[in-house]
Amino acid sequence: MEITQQLSSLPRERQEDEPDQQKEEGEQKEGEEEKKEEESTVVEDDVPDISTLSEQIDEFLSVLDRFKDAKEEKAARPQVPETAVEQFVTAVENEIAKYESDGEELPLLDAINRVSRLHLELSGFSQDANYYNVTNKSGCVLHHAMCFLEDEFFSLLDAGSSGRPHEASPKESNSCEASPAYPKETVEKLRDIAAAMISAGYGTECCEVFIAARSKEVEAAVSSVGYEKGSIDDVVKMPWESLEGAIATWIKSFRHFVSVILPAEHDLCNQVFSVDPDISTTLFHTVAGGVLLHLLVLPEAVAMTKRSAEKLFKVLDIYDALRDATPTIDSLLPDQADDFSLADELTSVRSRLGDAAISIFCDLEGSVKSDAAKTPVPGGAVHPLTRYVMNYIKYACEYKNTLDLVFHDHHTPFSVQLMELMDLLDSNLEAKSKLYKDPALSNIFLMNNGRYIAQKIKGSSEINMLLGETWYRKRSSNLRQYHKNYQRETWAKVLACFKDEGLTAAKGGVQKPVVKERLKSFNSLFEEIHRTQSAWVVSDEQLQSELRVSVSAVVVPAYRSFLGRFAQCLTPGRQTEKYVKFGAEDLESYIDELFDGKVPAPVARRRT
Known part of the structure; x- marks a missing residue:
């Protein structure tokens, strides 16, 4: 009976014990999870901060330096602290992500430069299986960092100059002074980013961003003075009245570009790319040279327009502007080791403008020679041709120095050309004087025109200097002779x-x-x-x-x-x-x- 009772009571006992067993299993499971959480907490708490990791990386890089400098050819390669490297590049990546999300100022450049150097050093051992994983990881983070810096570089270039006009640039220096285009703080950031990207092997990307941003900005600065970029066809087709205004605006913009924008851009390139002067020079050539070529479109087109006398002075104005700018451009934009030369292009445009000026002046000579009007001026007054030519010459001689240069290039002194024009005018007036039936009136006509010419010459030191005292005395003698001729023709009969x-x-x-x-x-x-x-x-x-x-x-x-x-x-x-x-x-x-x-x-x- 007792055995039966014991057997019959066995399932009940197990059933009674089951809740306790489940309880024990639950408690055991919870303990394991708590243990895992504790272990996880311990692991997270054990990860050093980025400052500590940076020190560990620096120590490793020092070890690598010593290894490379070691004289023993069979020196053992240092063991890679994979955990530290992994933790460091991950920390840097996390910091970049934080910056991209909330834009907080973080001291990232030092860390990024450290990643760059780390990756460079590890790449030297990339064939070693022990280095493969950390090299790959550092490369991925470095690429991410460079993309981040590229965006940051563009943002600084694009936003930093907004609303800041190009003013006279500071004294040239490689130090990070305030730029006319950017505040000092921005220039410093641009310099540091450029140095980091170039050091990491991402100089091409950095330069492309700089060229795109600064070319746009410099073109905008030139446009702000009034210049509108156009094609050669656009300029050639302009009516003269419109082109005359466009030339005046171009001269103002071009002089501003050469005297203000060009030196400022030169300083900016030197400051931002102080890490590599060759890169600075190349970038400046690319940005400034590109804008300069756009500015040379109008002068080139003006040299191609149809010749006419009234265009001479605007052509000479452009020629003067190019001549005055040549020393600055030659100094800041010297020829580089390529086939294209900005100096040659500038000289070529100036030469074509000089050819145009000579052609216009010679066309004036042709006009004087061919003016064969058959109607005499009433009363023997000064002929309109005389007024036009002398006023034209007086105005032209205000450009004496420029015309001397232009004609000198063509082996003909301007003074000789001017005398030839005056001789043509005299011959034309002599022919016109014969249109009068009364010889006395012919002489009054010649006196009027001769006196007008003499007064214009006397009133212009430039013409006087070009024609000389001998020429003036001869003309004065001619005037006295006209006077005597008049007296004889009119009053000889009276006195008889x-x-x-x-x-x-x-x-x-x-x-x-x-x-x-x-x-x-x-x-x-x-x-x-x-x-x-x-x-x-x-x-x-x-x-x-x-x-x-x-x-x-x-x-x-x-x-x-x-x-x-x-x-x-x-x-x-x-x-x-x-x-x-x-x-x-x-x-x-x-x-x-x-x-x-x-x-x-x-x-x-x-x-x-």
Whole structure:
């Protein structure tokens, strides 16, 4: 009975014991999980911080340096601290991720530079299986870091210059001074990133970002002064009025580019890429040279436009701007070891502009030579051609130094070219003077034009210097000859009325009829001269006065003398009034009305 009871009670006992067993198993499981958590916590707590890991990596790199420097050829390679390397590159990757997510300032460059050096050193042992994993891991993290720095480099370049105009650059230096384009702090960051990327073998990517960002910025800086980039076809097709304004804007922009932007960009390249001067020079050539070539499009196109006289001065303005810029460009952008030369391109454009200037000036000579207008200028006044040519020459001679250079390049002194033009103008005026039927008026025309030319030359030290004193004296002599010719052609017949010949009889008496005839001839001649020559034009007041004074000086004394000797031959009263129409003072008054360019009133009897 007891055995039966014991057997029958056995399952119940097991059932009663089962909850305790499950409880024990549960407690055991929980213990194992807690143990794992504790072990995990211990592992995490045991991971050194990035500063400690950096020290361990530095120590390992020092060991590698000593290994490479070891004289023993069979020195054992140092053991790679795989755990430390793994933990370090992972920590750096995590720090980059944090920066990318929240943009907090973190001291990443030192760590990235350490990864770069670590990877470089490990790559030397990449064939060793012991180094493969850590080399691969460090390479992946390094690539991630370089992509991160590339983005950061672009962001700094793109945002740092916003709103900062290009001003006069500071004294050139490789130190990280404030740049006209960026604050000092930004330049320092750019320099450090560039150095890190170049050291890691990512110089190409760094340079490409710099070129793209700075080319855009420099072009914008030039545009901000007003210059709009266009093609050669665009410029050639412009109407002259529009092109004239575009040239003025180009000159302003180009001078700003050379004097301000170019030195500033040169300094920026030196500062950012101080780690490698060769890279700095190449980048500056690429950025600045590219913009310079765009700026040379307009001068090249202007040299190709149709020649016309009014374009000469703008062509010379561009030539001057290029000439003035050449020393700076040669200094900052010297030729590099490639086939293309910015200096040669600049010289070529200048040469084409010089050719255009010479062509325009020679076209002016051709215009003067071929101007064969058949209508004389009314009143013998200064011809429009004379005014145009002399004003053109006066303006051109303000560019004397530039024209000297341009013509010197073509082995023809500008002074010789100018004299040739003046000779052509003289020949043209001589031909035009023959259009007048009255020889006296021909000489008035030549005097007017000659005096105008002389006054223009006298008023310009540049023309005087080019033509010389000998040339000026010859022209002054010509003017005196024109004056004498006029006196002879106009007043010789008048003065002939006062000659003694034929006035006295054989016995010493006076031939009264001859006296009367002489006075009638004088009155008629003088009235005709007054009527005609009062309408002639002498606009130069000094020349006008000289002519009147010279006429009075020969006519009035001769007339006064004639009357003094022969007036008593006339019967007082009607006869005197009939033959003596003018007193000496009357003649002077009428002579002072000559060359006014006005239609005169009929000569009235003025007795004194």
